[in-house]
Amino acid sequence: MIRYLSTKSLRALLTIIFVVTFAFAILRLSGDPALLIMSADAPPEAIEAFRRAWGLDQPIWEQYLRYFLNIFEGTLGRSMRDGRPALDLVLERVPQTLAITVPAFLVKLAIGIPAGIYAALHRNSFGDRALMVASVAGHAVPSFVLGLILVLIFAVRLNWLPSGGSDTWRHAILPVVTLGAAGAAVIARFTRSAMLEVLGQPYVRAAMAKGVPWHRVVWRHALPNAAIPTVTVIGFMVGTLIAGAVVVESVFSWPGVGRMLVVAVANRDLAIVQCILLLVAACMVTANFTVDLLYGWIDPRLRTSGGSNRST
Amino acid sequence: MKTSRRRTLAGIGAVAASSALPRFAIAQADDRPSITIAVQQNTNTNTLTPLREQSNVGARMIYSFLEPLIDAKHQADLSPQPGLATQWRRVDDKTLDLKVRSGVKFHNGDTMTVEDVLFSFGPEHMFGNPDPKKQSGTMFATQPGAAGKEAPPEVQAIARRLWPKLARVEIVDKETVRFVNGVPDVTLEGRIGRFGSEIVSRRALLEAPDWLTWARRPVGTGPYRIAEFKPDTHLVLEAFDDYWGGRPPAKQIKFTVVPEVSSRVNGLLSGQYDFACDIPPDQIAVIEKSPRHHVVGGTITNHRLICFDKNHPQLADARIRRAMALAIDRKLIVDTLWGGRTAIPRGLQWEYYGRMFLADWPQPAYDPDQAAKLVKEAGYKGEPIPFRVLNNYYTNQVPTAQILTEMWRAVGLNVRIQMKENWQQIFEKNEPRAVRDWSNSAPFGDPVSSIVNQHGPSGQQQQVGEWTNPEFNKLSDELESSTDMDRRRAVFRRMLQIAEVEDPAFTVLHQNVIFYGKRKTIDWKPSALQYMDFRARNFRAVST
Numbered sequence: 001m002i003r004y005l006s007t008k009s010l011r012a013l014l015t016i017i018f019v020v021t022f023a024f025a026i027l028r029l030s031g032d033p034a035l036l037i038m039s040a041d042a043p044p045e046a047i048e049a050f051r052r053a054w055g056l057d058q059p060i061w062e063q064y065l066r067y068f069l070n071i072f073e074g075t076l077g078r079s080m081r082d083g084r085p086a087l088d089l090v091l092e093r094v095p096q097t098l099a100i101t102v103p104a105f106l107v108k109l110a111i112g113i114p115a116g117i118y119a120a121l122h123r124n125s126f127g128d129r130a131l132m133v134a135s136v137a138g139h140a141v142p143s144f145v146l147g148l149i150l151v152l153i154f155a156v157r158l159n160w161l162p163s164g165g166s167d168t169w170r171h172a173i174l175p176v177v178t179l180g181a182a183g184a185a186v187i188a189r190f191t192r193s194a195m196l197e198v199l200g201q202p203y204v205r206a207a208m209a210k211g212v213p214w215h216r217v218v219w220r221h222a223l224p225n226a227a228i229p230t231v232t233v234i235g236f237m238v239g240t241l242i243a244g245a246v247v248v249e250s251v252f253s254w255p256g257v258g259r260m261l262v263v264a265v266a267n268r269d270l271a272i273v274q275c276i277l278l279l280v281a282a283c284m285v286t287a288n289f290t291v292d293l294l295y296g297w298i299d300p301r302l303r304t305s306g307g308s309n310r311s312t
Numbered sequence: 313m314k315t316s317r318r319r320t321l322a323g324i325g326a327v328a329a330s331s332a333l334p335r336f337a338i339a340q341a342d343d344r345p346s347i348t349i350a351v352q353q354n355t356n357t358n359t360l361t362p363l364r365e366q367s368n369v370g371a372r373m374i375y376s377f378l379e380p381l382i383d384a385k386h387q388a389d390l391s392p393q394p395g396l397a398t399q400w401r402r403v404d405d406k407t408l409d410l411k412v413r414s415g416v417k418f419h420n421g422d423t424m425t426v427e428d429v430l431f432s433f434g435p436e437h438m439f440g441n442p443d444p445k446k447q448s449g450t451m452f453a454t455q456p457g458a459a460g461k462e463a464p465p466e467v468q469a470i471a472r473r474l475w476p477k478l479a480r481v482e483i484v485d486k487e488t489v490r491f492v493n494g495v496p497d498v499t500l501e502g503r504i505g506r507f508g509s510e511i512v513s514r515r516a517l518l519e520a521p522d523w524l525t526w527a528r529r530p531v532g533t534g535p536y537r538i539a540e541f542k543p544d545t546h547l548v549l550e551a552f553d554d555y556w557g558g559r560p561p562a563k564q565i566k567f568t569v570v571p572e573v574s575s576r577v578n579g580l581l582s583g584q585y586d587f588a589c590d591i592p593p594d595q596i597a598v599i600e601k602s603p604r605h606h607v608v609g610g611t612i613t614n615h616r617l618i619c620f621d622k623n624h625p626q627l628a629d630a631r632i633r634r635a636m637a638l639a640i641d642r643k644l645i646v647d648t649l650w651g652g653r654t655a656i657p658r659g660l661q662w663e664y665y666g667r668m669f670l671a672d673w674p675q676p677a678y679d680p681d682q683a684a685k686l687v688k689e690a691g692y693k694g695e696p697i698p699f700r701v702l703n704n705y706y707t708n709q710v711p712t713a714q715i716l717t718e719m720w721r722a723v724g725l726n727v728r729i730q731m732k733e734n735w736q737q738i739f740e741k742n743e744p745r746a747v748r749d750w751s752n753s754a755p756f757g758d759p760v761s762s763i764v765n766q767h768g769p770s771g772q773q774q775q776v777g778e779w780t781n782p783e784f785n786k787l788s789d790e791l792e793s794s795t796d797m798d799r800r801r802a803v804f805r806r807m808l809q810i811a812e813v814e815d816p817a818f819t820v821l822h823q824n825v826i827f828y829g830k831r832k833t834i835d836w837k838p839s840a841l842q843y844m845d846f847r848a849r850n851f852r853a854v855s856t
Contacts, residue, residue: 050465
């Protein structure tokens, strides 16, 4: 187990170093933060002063080294736009993002899993086809399109809900629905496929032949065995809780981590971008690791047969 | 005293009534609307001091809480009017005395004094310590944890650009301050009134724990004070009832950041926002379909330009640059992309230059035949001319570039659009530069604020090495320091002749415009300086 954990941790660390280095190179080579933050119309001497103050006039390898030292010291640098520690700024936004991504995640589970099970158990029925059409639509329609359609209907036409912002719980409804709809569609499709595969297995037929009640067959034999692919997808969704709402946050003017990331990339505010990427990478790695552990719990056979091979 | 049940009840009633009356009065007093304004962005630099936030997005909010000594008639011709100074008088070419308004309160309750004015133009607020060795660590230092009272170096650089030759500001008496410039300068009044010369509370800055904390909540004298500032999210201003200009007409103003234009428009139409800013021309019809909303706005003190790099092998010949200017049908661009809502300027100048405005200077000519002739005379053989374009940094930038390319093609010029992601790539020297987009503002009513500041020896175009002209540079110096108005007009005319005709540095395309969607029930007019003015003189909500 220790070896397993060590291998996973080392792999996660390498992933994070790669992500940070890649982001540093891309951001530094594609734009000058001084010009972007001070604007091209600022006096040249002001832009030069900004560059000097932030060490942007130093060789790129020196900037990279300094940034890495900051990470290992745990400071993660300061925002060039703001002057404050990047970690503080990002952590200020995390609760805002979680306020929509967590309820949206619950919506995905609450709708996606029952819909997938229902569709599988009523294969080729009208209900199955209707659910799958809705699922394909939910999956195919981009979130910014769905968001704008919902705003047009519920904010502009009906005037029931606010079109954007984050002042009250009512402001969260449309972003949550937008995020939840797409995720529920994905979960429903995965759950249906997994259930159909399991329902065709010999042990299900054997259970039915033994006279086990149908609901018990589904609940005790089919569902646990169909859970693994669904848990994999759900694990991936958990990993995106922190920064998986970039587009939705922009459409609904929700001041979360996603919008912060967009602004930081546009301004080449490296410390902020890196801080968010580190958080996202950490979330992903943690979610994957948790999913790996869950495999063993869901299917005891995997505990002894290299469960890590099933991870995403 | 004898008491009775009736008297006791009457007494209780009187007490109840007396306590209710003031509350009713307060309720009446607070019966002012709170308005919400959707903006694309509230600041670029996450601060609220104009000495760092020299942006249009900052200017529209900052005028509500910081004010200059000399204001402008924002809803008229932008001519000067008393602000925090009630009157001003020229002592000589270099010196200006201003009488400071009495009884003005800062948002922290302090009364504004001449010391505050002195401080606002002093080293702590503007110019910093001139000796770099004595400068303290700044909030924007690279070393984590470094924080200080001193303004960051870029603030000092901006202040020096706004006031390049300011020798000193001194107190004449309790109500009078004197600005003394190092050289003769007819633009002193303009500089005192421009964005970046606002008066701040001395005590507020000195008592702030560090510069950044102060810069996020500067204390001024405007009709509204800062209640809450969350960069990239919102700025909430609340009425400052001790405002010298009378009780502000709105209880609260919230500038809320809504990056997507469709979200701003939808929020406006749904009634969530009272104003939506930064409306592109193609959304005007959408808003005006609503019976409750309309679009206001107009030209601002900013012109769109095309800049030339005369180091490019083909553009080194001035005839090619002249041909490019002559080939542009500006009216077609204005009519098709802007719905005729803007105008073609008479060169790089604005009417609010007053006496310095050259009313007889013509709009740039459209003469494709002459352009084609110049191209032929220059011996141009179809070599590609790169046109570096950002993705709609300016409204309609990409369609304008596409139209221009076709107009240039029609006179025989092979101009090729190169899409760039940012300004660094626009200015990159690794590959030949030739043509790019720009816009120029005039922050005060004199050509020094535009043609000298942006195209003169210290201006961006010469600093990035695109263009220079020795005669133009000599004239720039003369325009800055001459006090003979007739001579200044002649100098300005010659500068326009050089930079727009003889040895083109740029050619103007059209005046820039900004549009605001708003509720029809609000009486409000925009300013050509892009300040949003919510003083009683310019804001009245019929119903909320």
